[in-house]
Amino acid sequence: MKIFTAQQIYEADKSTIVNQQITSDELMERAATQLFTWLHSRLQGAPVKIHLFCGIGNNGGDGMVLARHLQEHGYLIGVHVVTYSEKRSQDFLLNLDRLKERKIWPNFIGPNDELPKIDKEDIIVDAIFGIGLNRTPDDWVIKVIQHLNNSRAFILSVDIPSGLFVDKAPKNEDSIVRANHVLSFQAPKLIFFLPQTGIYSNQWEILDIGLDRDYLNSVDNVYELIGKNEVLPWYKPREKFSHKGTYGHSLIIGGSYGKIGAVILASDACLNTGSGLVTAYIPTCGYIPMQTALPEAMVITDTNEKMVSDIQFDITPTVIGLGIGIGQDNITTGALKEFLRTNKTPLVIDADALNIISKNKEFLKMIPAQSVLTPHPKELERLIGSWQDDFEKLDKAKAFSKQYDLILVIKGAHTITLYNGKGYINTTGNPGMATAGSGDVLTGMITGLIAQGYDSLRATVFAIYLHGRSGDLAVEQCGYQALTASEIIDFIGDAFLDLFNVQEGSGPQEEME
Ligand SMILES: NC(=O)C1=CN([C@@H]2O[C@H](COP(=O)(O)OP(=O)(O)OC[C@H]3O[C@@H](n4cnc5c(N)ncnc54)[C@H](O)[C@@H]3O)[C@@H](O)[C@H]2O)[C@@H](O)CC1
Ligand SMILES: Nc1ncnc2c1ncn2[C@@H]1O[C@H](COP(=O)(O)OP(=O)(O)O)[C@@H](O)[C@H]1O
Numbered sequence: 001m002k003i004f005t006a007q008q009i010y011e012a013d014k015s016t017i018v019n020q021q022i023t024s025d026e027l028m029e030r031a032a033t034q035l036f037t038w039l040h041s042r043l044q045g046a047p048v049k050i051h052l053f054c055g056i057g058n059n060g061g062d063g064m065v066l067a068r069h070l071q072e073h074g075y076l077i078g079v080h081v082v083t084y085s086e087k088r089s090q091d092f093l094l095n096l097d098r099l100k101e102r103k104i105w106p107n108f109i110g111p112n113d114e115l116p117k118i119d120k121e122d123i124i125v126d127a128i129f130g131i132g133l134n135r136t137p138d139d140w141v142i143k144v145i146q147h148l149n150n151s152r153a154f155i156l157s158v159d160i161p162s163g164l165f166v167d168k169a170p171k172n173e174d175s176i177v178r179a180n181h182v183l184s185f186q187a188p189k190l191i192f193f194l195p196q197t198g199i200y201s202n203q204w205e206i207l208d209i210g211l212d213r214d215y216l217n218s219v220d221n222v223y224e225l226i227g228k229n230e231v232l233p234w235y236k237p238r239e240k241f242s243h244k245g246t247y248g249h250s251l252i253i254g255g256s257y258g259k260i261g262a263v264i265l266a267s268d269a270c271l272n273t274g275s276g277l278v279t280a281y282i283p284t285c286g287y288i289p290m291q292t293a294l295p296e297a298m299v300i301t302d303t304n305e306k307m308v309s310d311i312q313f314d315i316t317p318t319v320i321g322l323g324i325g326i327g328q329d330n331i332t333t334g335a336l337k338e339f340l341r342t343n344k345t346p347l348v349i350d351a352d353a354l355n356i357i358s359k360n361k362e363f364l365k366m367i368p369a370q371s372v373l374t375p376h377p378k379e380l381e382r383l384i385g386s387w388q389d390d391f392e393k394l395d396k397a398k399a400f401s402k403q404y405d406l407i408l409v410i411k412g413a414h415t416i417t418l419y420n421g422k423g424y425i426n427t428t429g430n431p432g433m434a435t436a437g438s439g440d441v442l443t444g445m446i447t448g449l450i451a452q453g454y455d456s457l458r459a460t461v462f463a464i465y466l467h468g469r470s471g472d473l474a475v476e477q478c479g480y481q482a483l484t485a486s487e488i489i490d491f492i493g494d495a496f497l498d499l500f501n502v503q504e505g506s507g508p509q510e511e512m513e
């Protein structure tokens, strides 16, 4: 699903008005009627007090229309207009008049006015600012926003939580509404998925307001949301006359004394993702545990007992997963440099291999093009330097990926894969996955898909989806706290099967049949 900038949404608005031959007022009516239908179907006429806090732009206009529909259906409403500017939008004014015609007199709030009392059992509709916010609200408006946040009432935000910018980071945390639920028009917004801004939308939902499809399809978007619909068309079925050679040979290089388990997890995940063959390259101390824990994997040992010291092997792997549990000893750093100097096989680089590379930036040029780097936030910072906010992080990461022609994964609650100026935002996964070794599992999964012939970018985005889905399916059985990396591996098979699990609304399955 595409994610649009504010500018693109305004363009979509305009082209909808032209191509569907409607007025902007009719579009607002359509959008706000959807808000009403959502709320009405849940409240069913309940006598709860609904406070609508409206701005003076089109987000406020949506609030005005909603107020009218609620009143017509007998709801107990209070309409408050936060008069933060003289420049009232036409559609706001039109709908304000319609309210007045129905004898509803809004309470106009200015800089020195007393704020209405809100009980915690009430509902707040937040329609103060939408995607038009272009500077931090004035201090007195921030006080209004704080009043809403402090009320402990349920807050339903229209389009986005008021106070958030769509395309940049907020400057003042107090200026943002903390929404319990956001009803966002037409498409999800990037801010829902970034750690700094995502916290203001506890839950969000999209309302399809029928914006011009042709325009939206033609837009060149930077970010895309990845769900089942996006990954399913990439799935490669197993061929009847195939053999294990068809599905590639993965080599997992890593491990050190006390961290052999990381390689076991990655190798196991790689096999479960469908790699035809998996070989682990580890220090000698790992030989017996590895062979015992994972009989399906082959093992090549380094000459060193406790760490990787000289990477030599006589196999021809399709892809190499590198760095899990490898440590940062000088001997290993030397081995890595020597290996990168001659290696031409695509790499998936994780953990301490990333840390070694961060300390020796000259190694970066030796990495084959379109290899994959999977840092968690700390590793990313070592790699690309610090950032002021999430937007700067994305820009720096995109530039880094372009400079070295690498696929860069930013791991987190919504893992984002960056390549060639584009970003792919994952939708699966849960906080139970914040557990030791879950990153090792991901490295094994990405490696396993590349081995099977998926191009590196698709393999990465697809593996991240499957990894999160495995975690989601596992958590249903064991709960968040008990979820371990091994459990994620146990559910990889189910995550694949789930791709073909036809449920209501899962469109692409129908296309497959
Ligand atoms: N295509 C869509 O998605 C539709 C959008 N609609 C609504 O329209 C909204 C956007 O409306 P607007 O563009 O009028 O913008 P907003 O209603 O978000 O903001 C109002 C105006 O206030 C001014 N402003 C910005 N920051 C300010 C600040 N800190 N202090 C004082 N004034 C400030 C700006 O001039 C801005 O246009 C959307 O979020 C959505 O709710 C709907 O009405 C219908 C269709
Ligand atoms: N709150 C969360 N929600 C969803 N996924 C998460 C969350 N926390 C962590 N993860 C996922 O778990 C993995 C953790 O990777 P990493 O930090 O490298 O772990 P480790 O080093 O222990 O293997 C990443 O894929 C990340 O996206």
Ligand SMILES: [K+]
Binding pocket: 059, 126, 127, 128, 129, 130, 157, 158, 159, 160, 161, 162
């Ligand atoms: K809002």
